[in-house]
Amino acid sequence: MAELVGPRVYSCCHCRNHVCLHDDIISKAFQGRNGRAFLFSHAMNISMGPKEDRQLMTGLHTVADIYCRDCREVLGWKYERAFEESQKYKEGKFIFEKAKISDAIHLGTLGRKSPISGGSFEIHVLQRLKYFK
Amino acid sequence: MRHRNSYVLSKKTLDAPGSGALGWDTGFMVVRIRYGGGGGGGMAALSLDLLGQVLDRVREPRDRKACRLVSRAFARAEAAHRRALRVLRREPLARLLRAFRALERLDLSACASLDDASLAAALSGADLAGVRRVCLARASGVGWRGLDALVAACPRLEAVDLSHCVGAGDREAAALAAATGLRELSLEKCLGVTDMGLAKVVVGCPRLEKLSLKWCREISDIGIDLLSKKCHDLRSLDISYLKVGNESLRSISSLEKLEELAMVCCSCIDDDGLELLGKGSNSLQSVDVSRCDHVTSQGLASLIDGHNFLQKLNAADSLHEMRQSFLSNLAKLKDTLTVLRLDGLEVASSVLLAIGGCNNLVEIGLSKCNGVTDEGISSLVTQCSHLRVIDLTCCNLLTNNALDSIAENCKMVERLRLESCSSISEKGLEQIATSCPNLKEIDLTDCGVNDAALRHLAKCSELLVLKLGLCSSISDKGLAFISSSCGKLIELDLYRCNSITDDGLAALANGCKKIKMLNLCYCNKITDTGLGHLGSLEELTNLELRCLVRITGIGISSVAIGCKNLIEIDLKRCYSVDDAGLWALARYALNLRQLTISYCQVTGLGLCHLLSSLRCLQDVKMVHLSWVSIEGFEMALRAACGRLKKLKMLSGLKSVLSPELLQMLQACGCRIRWVNKPLVYKD
Numbered sequence: 001m002a003e004l005v006g007p008r009v010y011s012c013c014h015c016r017n018h019v020c021l022h023d024d025i026i027s028k029a030f031q032g033r034n035g036r037a038f039l040f041s042h043a044m045n046i047s048m049g050p051k052e053d054r055q056l057m058t059g060l061h062t063v064a065d066i067y068c069r070d071c072r073e074v075l076g077w078k079y080e081r082a083f084e085e086s087q088k089y090k091e092g093k094f095i096f097e098k099a100k101i102s103d104a105i106h107l108g109t110l111g112r113k114s115p116i117s118g119g120s121f122e123i124h125v126l127q128r129l130k131y132f133k
Numbered sequence: 134m135r136h137r138n139s140y141v142l143s144k145k146t147l148d149a150p151g152s153g154a155l156g157w158d159t160g161f162m163v164v165r166i167r168y169g170g171g172g173g174g175g176m177a178a179l180s181l182d183l184l185g186q187v188l189d190r191v192r193e194p195r196d197r198k199a200c201r202l203v204s205r206a207f208a209r210a211e212a213a214h215r216r217a218l219r220v221l222r223r224e225p226l227a228r229l230l231r232a233f234r235a236l237e238r239l240d241l242s243a244c245a246s247l248d249d250a251s252l253a254a255a256l257s258g259a260d261l262a263g264v265r266r267v268c269l270a271r272a273s274g275v276g277w278r279g280l281d282a283l284v285a286a287c288p289r290l291e292a293v294d295l296s297h298c299v300g301a302g303d304r305e306a307a308a309l310a311a312a313t314g315l316r317e318l319s320l321e322k323c324l325g326v327t328d329m330g331l332a333k334v335v336v337g338c339p340r341l342e343k344l345s346l347k348w349c350r351e352i353s354d355i356g357i358d359l360l361s362k363k364c365h366d367l368r369s370l371d372i373s374y375l376k377v378g379n380e381s382l383r384s385i386s387s388l389e390k391l392e393e394l395a396m397v398c399c400s401c402i403d404d405d406g407l408e409l410l411g412k413g414s415n416s417l418q419s420v421d422v423s424r425c426d427h428v429t430s431q432g433l434a435s436l437i438d439g440h441n442f443l444q445k446l447n448a449a450d451s452l453h454e455m456r457q458s459f460l461s462n463l464a465k466l467k468d469t470l471t472v473l474r475l476d477g478l479e480v481a482s483s484v485l486l487a488i489g490g491c492n493n494l495v496e497i498g499l500s501k502c503n504g505v506t507d508e509g510i511s512s513l514v515t516q517c518s519h520l521r522v523i524d525l526t527c528c529n530l531l532t533n534n535a536l537d538s539i540a541e542n543c544k545m546v547e548r549l550r551l552e553s554c555s556s557i558s559e560k561g562l563e564q565i566a567t568s569c570p571n572l573k574e575i576d577l578t579d580c581g582v583n584d585a586a587l588r589h590l591a592k593c594s595e596l597l598v599l600k601l602g603l604c605s606s607i608s609d610k611g612l613a614f615i616s617s618s619c620g621k622l623i624e625l626d627l628y629r630c631n632s633i634t635d636d637g638l639a640a641l642a643n644g645c646k647k648i649k650m651l652n653l654c655y656c657n658k659i660t661d662t663g664l665g666h667l668g669s670l671e672e673l674t675n676l677e678l679r680c681l682v683r684i685t686g687i688g689i690s691s692v693a694i695g696c697k698n699l700i701e702i703d704l705k706r707c708y709s710v711d712d713a714g715l716w717a718l719a720r721y722a723l724n725l726r727q728l729t730i731s732y733c734q735v736t737g738l739g740l741c742h743l744l745s746s747l748r749c750l751q752d753v754k755m756v757h758l759s760w761v762s763i764e765g766f767e768m769a770l771r772a773a774c775g776r777l778k779k780l781k782m783l784s785g786l787k788s789v790l791s792p793e794l795l796q797m798l799q800a801c802g803c804r805i806r807w808v809n810k811p812l813v814y815k816d
Binding site for chain 2: 014035099
């Protein structure tokens with residue numbers, strides 16, 4: 001069966017650069033600096049800031065801010081280290097703030113070709129059709 | 134009109150057969166007739182035709198159903214006059230088409246398992262000379278043979294909706310091209326349609342006025358060019374997500390009657406294309422260039438230059454910056470512009486001031502716009518008092534002052550989106566609720582609102598949609614306020630409002646009887662008692678109950694028995710739901726189309742019974758059903774093979790299930806999504 005689109009991709013709100021995949025969402029129940037945030041297992045096209053210790057709602061963590069690689073907009077942070085045992089699962093994962101990413105659809109390639117289309121003969125016929133009254 | 138033997142028309146829906154009680158719409162002029170004692174010959178007083186015209190004015194579908202049950206005469210009159218039909222199952226289709234002879238609109242999109250053979254057979258016996266509009270959205274079993282039969286049976290066909298029939302291609306388009314009177318056609322997501330198929334449609338149906346080619350990514354500039362040369366009457370065109378470029382816009386600019394053009398996510402289109410469009414001879418009223426990567430405000434400026442009568446402009450998620458040229462040109466639209474969407478753009482207060490110059494603005498979209506402040510909103514709304522839809526999602530700098538400005542100036546506001554505006558509170562909402570009686574929809578997800586806010590919002594008796602996701606300070610008290618006066622509520626979102634208990638649901642069931650969509654995910658205090666209350670919500674169609682760990686099959690039974698219109702239910706991570714819940718669904722939820730039972734404690738027996746009983750079930754998510762054996766999956770999937778359209782399962786199963794089962798599923802049009810999810814979850 002043809003798959004029209006690839007995986008659902010989120011992009012940087014500012015420059016539309018692809019930064020994370022919907023399928024990598026681990027949790028939607030996080031709070032970022034300004035509102036809702038999601039926890040992702042992977043990220044792409046981002047650059048990282050310096051590591052720093054921060055006291056978050058869930059305790060002390062070592063985090064590094066993540067920036068969009070193209071436009072340098074701060075999109076969230078990466079958990080480098082968690083000091084409480086119950087929070088260890090976050091290590092190595094990424095927080096993206098909902099306000100900073102926009103839902104995008106990844107345009108993959110169509111897998112299916114209709115048998116009546118595609119060849120140069122068909123294009124030729126079409127161009128002839130333009131003159132058909 | 135008074136007659137000796139006659140019927141009373143009253144406000145109650147169904148009394149008893151023969152008493153002739155009907156429900157009606159408020160605008161209806163009552164024909165007051167009194168029932169006299171005496172024989173059943175009373176029907177002679179009202180001719181079938183007259184009765185049919187009376188019944189025509191009964192709008193609510195459930196009231197019409199009640200009418201049909203009154204007497205045979207009522208049923209005959211209703212059948213003779215019925216204009217629209219929505220079929221839910223394939224088996225009665227032939228009989229229904231023969232029974233209703235005055236049909237104009239036929240909706241087969243919900244008809245489970247409809248295929249060419251059954252469609253052709255049903256059409257052959259029926260008189261469908263009056264049918265003008267047919268909807269076959271998502272009817273993936275219908276192909277060119279069925280469409281040939283349809284076009285042959287309905288000579289007056291004007292509108293066909295074939296959207297989301299992903300297998301449809303040029304052969305199907307060719308079948309539709311035979312309907313020469315076709316005026317509206319949707320081929321949205323008909324992935325196989327190419328320039329050839331489009332050419333056939335365009336040549337065969339020159340009177341096309343409305344066409345959607347959204348997602349038909351095989352279509353190129355050549356197809357659009359031919360379309361523009363042949364279909365001069367085109368008023369509305371959707372080329373969203375296509376790979377067409379500026380040359381298509383050159384062709385389109387010659388369509389003089391074109392009013393509406395949608396080009397969402399057309400990444401090959403840029404400012405040059407918009408300039409071509411700006412110079413064209415269209416009568417453009419509505420343009421959608423959202424998500425177009427290469428469009429800038431410069432291109433939009435040149436577009437506006439050529440079309441001073443634009444009413445709707447959607448540039449969401451496309452612009453990176455706002456140039457002065459665009460803002461100055463926007464002033465040209467100050468009388469006509471009603472809708473403007475600029476989501477995702479960096480917006481300074483001066484920009485909002487300039488936009489405010491368009492005094493007739495009805496809808497403004499500023500979702501995820503950086504830099505939107507109270508002053509900016511104030512300068513906008515003081516000039517635009519006609520605003521009805523305001524989208525301020527993620528505008529987190531806004532405070533109650535912005536709400537005060539809106540309340541003072543935009544009294545007609547109907548839809549207000551404030552998700553993640555965390556600085557607002559009940560004071561601002563009090564102003565809104567007091568000044569804006571027309572409020573129909575409000576989104577307060579992640580706003581941290583409390584019960585006091587709901588007490589104020591209860592004043593909005595016209596409220597239809599209320600979203601309170603992530604507002605954990607909402608409690609049963611707040612729900613009681615809402616249910617006391619928002620009786621028209623249709624959709625309620627309480628995602629992660631974990632202070633809600635069964636008592637809150639009791640209040641809801643009492644006061645908001647029209648609820649269709651209800652989200653209670655992660656409201657983990659809810660038990661079977663709460664679900665028991667939900668059983669009285671007869672209009673409920675979509676119910677999300679993720680991670681309600683206390684509910685069991687008993688609660689599911691109450692819902693399944695009472696909510697006869699249930700179409701979708703989500704039970705992911707309801708760890709206490711077992712086979713008893715599935716048995717209840719199999720027995721009572723006969724209209725169910727979408728089901729999520731991932732992580733539930735069900736076994737192969739329950740699953741098999743469920744999938745073999747529910748004829749309309751076509752979308753099932755069953756990840757990590759650890760208690761179901763491989764044989765259990767095999768039997769269950771085989772039982773429902775022809776009906777399933779979408780499945781989501783653990784990827785480990787892909788190698789274990791038999792290849793012929795997987796092939797059979799695919800051949801029947803089922804798409805399987807294999808996922809890798811961990812069993813253990815940390816919240």
